[in-house]
Amino acid sequence: MSFVSRGFGGKRRVPEDLADRVPPGQYIEQGFPVLTAGPTPHIDPTAGEWSFRVDGMVAQEREWSWEEFHELEFEDVPCDIHCVTSWSKLGTRFRGVSVDALLEASEPLEAYATAYCFGGYTTNLAIEDLTDGKAWIVTEHEGEPLPRAHGGPARLLVPHLYFWKSAKWVAGLRVMDHDEPGFWEVNGYHNRGDPWKEERYWTD
Amino acid sequence: MDGLSPAIMPLAAPKAPGHWQVATVKSIKQETPQVKSFALELPKWMPHLPGQHYDIRLTAEDGYQAQRSYSIASSPLVEGEIELTIDLLADGEVSPYFHEVVMEGDQVEVRGPFASYFVWRGEEPALLLGGGSGVVPLMAMLRHRRRACPERQMHLVYSVRSAEGLIYADELGDETTVTYTRSAPARWSGHTGRIDAELVSGPASAAEVVFICGSNGFVESASRLAVDAGCDPSRIRTERFGPSG
Numbered sequence: 001m002s003f004v005s006r007g008f009g010g011k012r013r014v015p016e017d018l019a020d021r022v023p024p025g026q027y028i029e030q031g032f033p034v035l036t037a038g039p040t041p042h043i044d045p046t047a048g049e050w051s052f053r054v055d056g057m058v059a060q061e062r063e064w065s066w067e068e069f070h071e072l073e074f075e076d077v078p079c080d081i082h083c084v085t086s087w088s089k090l091g092t093r094f095r096g097v098s099v100d101a102l103l104e105a106s107e108p109l110e111a112y113a114t115a116y117c118f119g120g121y122t123t124n125l126a127i128e129d130l131t132d133g134k135a136w137i138v139t140e141h142e143g144e145p146l147p148r149a150h151g152g153p154a155r156l157l158v159p160h161l162y163f164w165k166s167a168k169w170v171a172g173l174r175v176m177d178h179d180e181p182g183f184w185e186v187n188g189y190h191n192r193g194d195p196w197k198e199e200r201y202w203t204d
Numbered sequence: 205m206d207g208l209s210p211a212i213m214p215l216a217a218p219k220a221p222g223h224w225q226v227a228t229v230k231s232i233k234q235e236t237p238q239v240k241s242f243a244l245e246l247p248k249w250m251p252h253l254p255g256q257h258y259d260i261r262l263t264a265e266d267g268y269q270a271q272r273s274y275s276i277a278s279s280p281l282v283e284g285e286i287e288l289t290i291d292l293l294a295d296g297e298v299s300p301y302f303h304e305v306v307m308e309g310d311q312v313e314v315r316g317p318f319a320s321y322f323v324w325r326g327e328e329p330a331l332l333l334g335g336g337s338g339v340v341p342l343m344a345m346l347r348h349r350r351r352a353c354p355e356r357q358m359h360l361v362y363s364v365r366s367a368e369g370l371i372y373a374d375e376l377g378d379e380t381t382v383t384y385t386r387s388a389p390a391r392w393s394g395h396t397g398r399i400d401a402e403l404v405s406g407p408a409s410a411a412e413v414v415f416i417c418g419s420n421g422f423v424e425s426a427s428r429l430a431v432d433a434g435c436d437p438s439r440i441r442t443e444r445f446g447p448s449g
Contacts, residue, residue: 004264005311005313007301007305010297033420034420037321040427183321187321203222
């Protein structure tokens with residue numbers, strides 16, 4: 001470490017007991033900022049406007065209506081989330097269905113997936129990053145229905161990667177035989193986005 | 205550099221941005237009581253796209269680091285340097301450092317330019333809707349159009365609480381409509397109150413792309429107005445200023 005910023009002390013240091021929960025270059029944010037690339041889509045699940053699909057290279061394509069989705073097993077997901085714009089929110093709680101359960105029902109035949117969304121957003125993930133208890137489709141946050149601004153009625157939740165991978169207004173997962181960069185991934189952001197390795201941009 | 209044709213403007217993001225470098229603060233301008241602009245000289249400058257951002261990293265003597273992203277306010281035709289306009293957030297740690305500590309001649313670590321979605325490449329007529337300090341990346345577009353392609357249609361609607369908070373006041377021209385949401389200056393005959401259909405629908409009809417930047421509430425209402433005015437949602441690009449500081 002050679003460079004030092006003259007007169008910089010650091011006013012928002014991470015408390016020592018939380019240090020192992022905050023990735024490098026992140027600071028703790030108590031709120032829940034909203035960052036979105038376009039207008040917020042309005043989807044009314046009670047009017048039949050919502051469904052979730054698993055399609056592409058799978059043994060069995062599947063689609064769940066809002067009602068069918070709610071017959072699946074829900075679980076609480078306490079987690080820390082990390083945004084590439086450098087805030088982290090610790091100890092927050094979502095509720096939803098494990099992606100493991102959704103993929104088991106459709107049997108992926110290949111190793112990559114694209115999450116696609118109402119409004120056109122996409123993000124790419126390796127199947128490995130979606131399975132084994134690492135990803136959920138969530139419909140609640142802190143005991144309340146997921147607000148529209150935060151992706152309601154449902155968003156993908158992949159807390160071990162930067163939060164742009166946790167696609168808002170998610171409509172489905174498409175299993176693919178190759179890795180196809182999604183919306184932010186073609187616009188300068190890292191293909192995988194591991195906050196612990198600080199994979200923020202293409203060159204990281 | 206005047207008279208450059210749009211064809212000379214960067215049409216794609218540079219291939220390999222992103223290495224940390226030490227910039228020197230060339231000049232500081234107090235824009236408003238809460239906002240300062242910093243011109244930074246870069247040893248490894250590359251042209252950016254209007255709308256892109258840089259990351260800043262501060263390092264304390266004991267190695268502690270803090271980093272934040274800031275939009276570029278200058279045109280890429282200003283070579284060798286970038287201008288970052290920084291809003292003071294009282295409970296932040298990077299913006300207070302810039303406002304209270306940084307002087308001309310100081311050095312700061314930066315890397316960029318990053319992100320190539322909320323960018324204007326100079327090709328289409330554009331409508332810009334800015335709230336408060338959300339005007340910063342829009343100013344890069346406005347300044348760039350002025351220098352590179354003044355014939356290209358562009359309109360800025362700039363919503364600000366009061367005259368005291370008006371950033372770039374001496375640079376706003378005929379292409380800009382200001383609306384004051386809290387208090388207008390004496391003898392003001394222009395718009396007051398929040399952004400509304402009247403402010404958006406006229407310029408929206410001439411625009412092929414809409415850029416909206418500001419607080420979440422501003423972006424929500426402005427993008428709804430743009431959709432109501434007939435803009436295709438896929439042609440509306442938004443950027444929301446979170447409470448990073």
